[in-house]
Amino acid sequence: MTDVNNRIDEIVKAADVVLFMKGTKDMPQCGFSSRVAGVLNYIGLDYSDVNVLADEEIRQGIKDYSDWPTIPQLYVKGEFVGGCDIVTEMTLSGELDTMFEDNGVAFNKDAADKIREANAQ
Amino acid sequence: MPMQAHEIEALLRETFPDADIQVGGSDGVHMSAVVVDESFRGKNRVQQQRAVYAALKGKMDGSDGELHALALTTKAPE
Numbered sequence: 284m285t286d287v288n289n290r291i292d293e294i295v296k297a298a299d300v301v302l303f304m305k306g307t308k309d310m311p312q313c314g315f316s317s318r319v320a321g322v323l324n325y326i327g328l329d330y331s332d333v334n335v336l337a338d339e340e341i342r343q344g345i346k347d348y349s350d351w352p353t354i355p356q357l358y359v360k361g362e363f364v365g366g367c368d369i370v371t372e373m374t375l376s377g378e379l380d381t382m383f384e385d386n387g388v389a390f391n392k393d394a395a396d397k398i399r400e401a402n403a404q
Numbered sequence: 405m406p407m408q409a410h411e412i413e414a415l416l417r418e419t420f421p422d423a424d425i426q427v428g429g430s431d432g433v434h435m436s437a438v439v440v441d442e443s444f445r446g447k448n449r450v451q452q453q454r455a456v457y458a459a460l461k462g463k464m465d466g467s468d469g470e471l472h473a474l475a476l477t478t479k480a481p482e
Contacts, residue, residue: 352464368476369449
């Protein structure tokens with residue numbers, strides 16, 4: 284495995300939840316990254332954000348690592364979950380809650396419910 | 405060089421000949437696509453969307469990728 288893959292491997296295993304994004308959780312620099320970080324921040328999730336704009340090697344390496352061409356990328360317990368579309372769909376369907384609960388990851392359930400209420404057409 | 409909706413559809417059609425494909429967006433860089441195909445049945449979202457990205461043959465992932473963003477919705481026919 285290339286060393287960038289090793290680096291990524293360590294990063295995704297170093298925290299329960301890892302978000303590879305453009306910018307940081309407090310200063311996202313892309314609409315899609317901002318949406319995913321926004322959801323995780325809103326539900327009070329403790330996660331490690333990796334700013335791919337600050338590390339070109341990771342920015343390209345992560346796409347090969349997950350065989351997924353875009354950023355952001357969400358990982359839970361070392362497993363690739365998805366990008367902005369998938370995380371959004373999972374948030375609205377409640378699958379995100381189940382996934383976190385199944386993995387013993389703490390978050391604010393009421394806040395997650397509020398997101399769904401706000402988006403219920 | 406941004407991609408037009410019909411180019412995206414043509415590329416997707418190569419991999420998903422029988423799919424119901426709707427491509428939206430007008431700026432050629434932030435586009436959307438809905439792909440409904442039998443091959444997605446039993447696959448999770450990541451697997452479905454990986455297949456769609458593979459169909460786009462690298463139009464997305466290079467730093468000069470023409471397509472910066474493709475909002476994707478994929479599912480098997482109801």
